[in-house]
Amino acid sequence: MLRKGIALAALGLALLAGSAQAATHPKEPEKLQWSFEGPFGKFDQAQLQRGYKVYREVCSSCHAMSQVYFRNLGQKGGPFYDSKYPNPNDNPYVKALAADIQVGDIDSETGDPIQRPATSADHFPSPFPNEAAARGANGGAIPPDLSYISKAREGGPDYIYSLLIGYVNPPAGLTIQPGQHYNPYFPGDLTASWTGKGHVPQGGVLAMPPPLSPDRVTFDDGTRSTVAQQSRDVAAFLAWAAEPKMEERKSFGLAAMIYLLILTGLVYASYRRIWRNVAH
Amino acid sequence: MSGHSTYEPKTGFERWLDLRLPIVRMAYDTAIEFPTPKNLNYWWTFGGILAICLMIQIVTGIILVMHYVPHVDHAFQSVERIMRDVNYGWLIRYMHANGASMFFVAVYIHITRNLYYGSYKAPREVLWIIGCVIYLLMMATAFMGYVLPWGQMSFHGAVVITNLLGAFPIVGESITTLLWGGFAVDNPTLNRFFALHYLLPFMIAGLVAMHIWALHVVGNNNPIGVNVKSKEDVVPFHPYYTVKDGFAILVFMLLFAYFVFYNPNILGHADNYIPANPLVTPAHIVPEWYFLPFYAILRAVPDKLGGVLAMFGAIGVLFVLPWLDTSKVRSMRYRPTARLYFFIFLVAAVVLGFCGAKLPDDPVIPGLTSFTVIDADLNSYVWLSRLATLYYFAYFLVITPLLGLTETPLPVPDSISAPVLSHPATTPAGAVASPEKKG
Numbered sequence: 250m251l252r253k254g255i256a257l258a259a260l261g262l263a264l265l266a267g268s269a270q271a272a273t274h275p276k277e278p279e280k281l282q283w284s285f286e287g288p289f290g291k292f293d294q295a296q297l298q299r300g301y302k303v304y305r306e307v308c309s310s311c312h313a314m315s316q317v318y319f320r321n322l323g324q325k326g327g328p329f330y331d332s333k334y335p336n337p338n339d340n341p342y343v344k345a346l347a348a349d350i351q352v353g354d355i356d357s358e359t360g361d362p363i364q365r366p367a368t369s370a371d372h373f374p375s376p377f378p379n380e381a382a383a384r385g386a387n388g389g390a391i392p393p394d395l396s397y398i399s400k401a402r403e404g405g406p407d408y409i410y411s412l413l414i415g416y417v418n419p420p421a422g423l424t425i426q427p428g429q430h431y432n433p434y435f436p437g438d439l440t441a442s443w444t445g446k447g448h449v450p451q452g453g454v455l456a457m458p459p460p461l462s463p464d465r466v467t468f469d470d471g472t473r474s475t476v477a478q479q480s481r482d483v484a485a486f487l488a489w490a491a492e493p494k495m496e497e498r499k500s501f502g503l504a505a506m507i508y509l510l511i512l513t514g515l516v517y518a519s520y521r522r523i524w525r526n527v528a529h
Numbered sequence: 530m531s532g533h534s535t536y537e538p539k540t541g542f543e544r545w546l547d548l549r550l551p552i553v554r555m556a557y558d559t560a561i562e563f564p565t566p567k568n569l570n571y572w573w574t575f576g577g578i579l580a581i582c583l584m585i586q587i588v589t590g591i592i593l594v595m596h597y598v599p600h601v602d603h604a605f606q607s608v609e610r611i612m613r614d615v616n617y618g619w620l621i622r623y624m625h626a627n628g629a630s631m632f633f634v635a636v637y638i639h640i641t642r643n644l645y646y647g648s649y650k651a652p653r654e655v656l657w658i659i660g661c662v663i664y665l666l667m668m669a670t671a672f673m674g675y676v677l678p679w680g681q682m683s684f685h686g687a688v689v690i691t692n693l694l695g696a697f698p699i700v701g702e703s704i705t706t707l708l709w710g711g712f713a714v715d716n717p718t719l720n721r722f723f724a725l726h727y728l729l730p731f732m733i734a735g736l737v738a739m740h741i742w743a744l745h746v747v748g749n750n751n752p753i754g755v756n757v758k759s760k761e762d763v764v765p766f767h768p769y770y771t772v773k774d775g776f777a778i779l780v781f782m783l784l785f786a787y788f789v790f791y792n793p794n795i796l797g798h799a800d801n802y803i804p805a806n807p808l809v810t811p812a813h814i815v816p817e818w819y820f821l822p823f824y825a826i827l828r829a830v831p832d833k834l835g836g837v838l839a840m841f842g843a844i845g846v847l848f849v850l851p852w853l854d855t856s857k858v859r860s861m862r863y864r865p866t867a868r869l870y871f872f873i874f875l876v877a878a879v880v881l882g883f884c885g886a887k888l889p890d891d892p893v894i895p896g897l898t899s900f901t902v903i904d905a906d907l908n909s910y911v912w913l914s915r916l917a918t919l920y921y922f923a924y925f926l927v928i929t930p931l932l933g934l935t936e937t938p939l940p941v942p943d944s945i946s947a948p949v950l951s952h953p954a955t956t957p958a959g960a961v962a963s964p965e966k967k968g
Contacts, residue, residue: 288790288791316606316609316610316613321613393803396609397609397802400794400799400802401799401800401802401803402799403799405799436812491802493613494612494613494619497619498619498620498623498790498793499790499791501620501790502786502789502790502791503790505786505790506783506786506787506790509779509782509783509786510783512779513776513779513780513783516772516775516776516779517776519772520772520773520775520776523768523769523772524769524772524773527567527764527769528567528946
């Protein structure tokens with residue numbers, strides 16, 4: 250507690266002294282076109298389904314998504330929404346996808362810990378039982394929860410895509426510790442590990458090795474499974490997971506805008522009429 | 530302005546009630562019959578816009594409280610749950626979060642209008658001071674509200690700002706401990722911030738009532754800054770200003786709706802979607818945009834206590850502005866020199882906001898090598914903020930008092946209804962205010 254207090258006080262002082270180190274800035278993420286951009290944008294359902302598969306087969310071995318429930322997959326705007334099943338708990342895809350996954354529970358008779366197939370009411374299970382286990386298995390780094398990652402990083406899906414395709418060999422003169430991986434899109438400060446000439450390289454190091462490789466995931470719709478395709482699809486899936494109500498928000502917004510515009514016009518006309526005889 | 534009431538009870542019940550509690554009379558005098566200068570422009574609509582902003586914040590806030598859990602282990606998840614599982618929770622939460630920004634957009638325009646048209650001058654000093662208190666409470670409320678989602682910026686912003694109070698000698702440490710409810714920002718801090726965040730808006734609402742009361746005693750200022758002289762100069766508030774304010778409120782709502790529906794996170798910071806972690810400090814801790822000018826003033830002073838005093842002083846100076854301004858002319862329409870200094874002041878305020886978002890040591894002009902002055906390179910944001918801070922204080926403490934004594938204002942119209950002077954040739958230059966006009 251005391252140590253934390255001292256650290257916090259030191260932090261406050263450091264900020265006040267304005268002595269923040271001029272960190273190197275990471276590379277700007279590549280700007281992609283997404284189907285869900287703009288006021289009328291919608292998610293591409295096929296892309297979300299492919300993205301879910303990438304998450305399920307690759308990312309989920311380390312990353313939790315504890316805010317996403319299986320039922321969300323079948324909600325309006327979700328990857329497996331089907332207008333025949335307005336209640337996502339009835340959606341056979343959702344039920345089958347959930348049943349594929351084992352989740353921890355207790356035996357209601359004995360209280361013993363058990364594993365059972367997930368239902369639509371379960372959230373995506375976490376790959377590690379606790380934070381220490383997550384760190385232990387990942388060289389001290391904790392894989393962040395991906396439920397809201399798309400909102401929690403500057404650049405959102407563009408950043409996620411760029412990071413996933415962005416792994417390159419470190420430039421000569423950059424010392425990379427074992428278990429670390431260089432990525433020019435990852436924010437960090439490489440000044441301390443740079444012995445080369447010229448500017449410190451952009452980017453930073455992270456514990457996650459390049460997770461994707463060609464054909465690592467087989468897409469059911471026959472889409473060619475390149476790293477770029479997988480990255481793009483999983484980034485779209487994560488954008489949906491962070492904002493599952495985006496389509497509802499935008500369609501509500503359209504109605505609200507039309508209503509407000511008409512009302513504004515009417516009130517403006519009344520204003521002109523009421524003030525027509527007042528010199529002002 | 531606070532002339533006798535012209536309300537006449539129409540029904541038996543109204544007559545009966547009027548003798549016991551003249552509440553209908555009060556509403557009538559305030560919102561219907563209230564004589565309002567007929568030359569108010571759209572800058573005067575922001576008072577009404579602010580009232581709507583406060584109502585939206587209170588209504589959405591109360592609904593959010595029904596779902597929010599004020600505990601460090603659950604706060605972040607409960608906000609996500611509101612966004613995902615509560616019916617229209619995304620709407621309520623985005624309205625509340627963006628509503629705070631909209632509130633500050635409106636209040637900054639409202640304050641700017643006051644400064645430009647000299648609305649703070651006699652007899653409106655108390656009206657102005659109540660407004661300053663409302664603004665101060667708004668800042669406290671917004672800051673504590675930003676802490677509640679318990680994201681990374683919430684937590685580390687709370688750490689930085691509460692640590693500032695520790696700069697005060699003798700009492701500083703005790704105040705900080707009291708605010709924290711312990712020895713670090715933790716669950717007790719979140720709980721008391723939550724309690725205060727719920728309390729302060731109602732204090733604001735009470736002060737707004739006093740603000741409107743004070744307004745109705747002295748009446749509106751107006752763009753030419755000349756007192757109301759006759760019935761010719763005024764129109765009843767309803768329907769003339771209800772419809773004009775209504776139109777402006779709707780235009781403002783369109784802007785608000787754009788943010789809520791199409792760009793709800795653009796005014797926030799991505800780091801606040803990362804759950805708070807005391808052991809990981811974000812690379813750049815920046816407050817919300819509406820605090821950035823004051824954050825820049827804080828960082829411009831190389832001494833901690835000095836910085837804190839400068840930051841509070843930047844708001845404190847507003848309270849005494851009516852007595853710093855020596856000019857008898859209210860509206861800057863007739864003060865060309867003051868207008869020039871005022872526009873520089875606005876630029877300085879925007880520059881401060883810009884500096885607040887940057888790292889202090891980053892160069893303003895990239896690539897330009899300069900020389901070090903005292904503790905930082907001259908080509909750095911910290912020096913730019915020092916320059917702007919200097920101007921900010923000089924504007925209030927030096928320029929405003931001196932200008933009123935030295936400048937030559939343009940001739941001021943005789944009345945609202947006669948904005949063109951009847952005898953411009955016979956009015957000697959500088960003869961601005963006849964004594965009975967008091968500016």
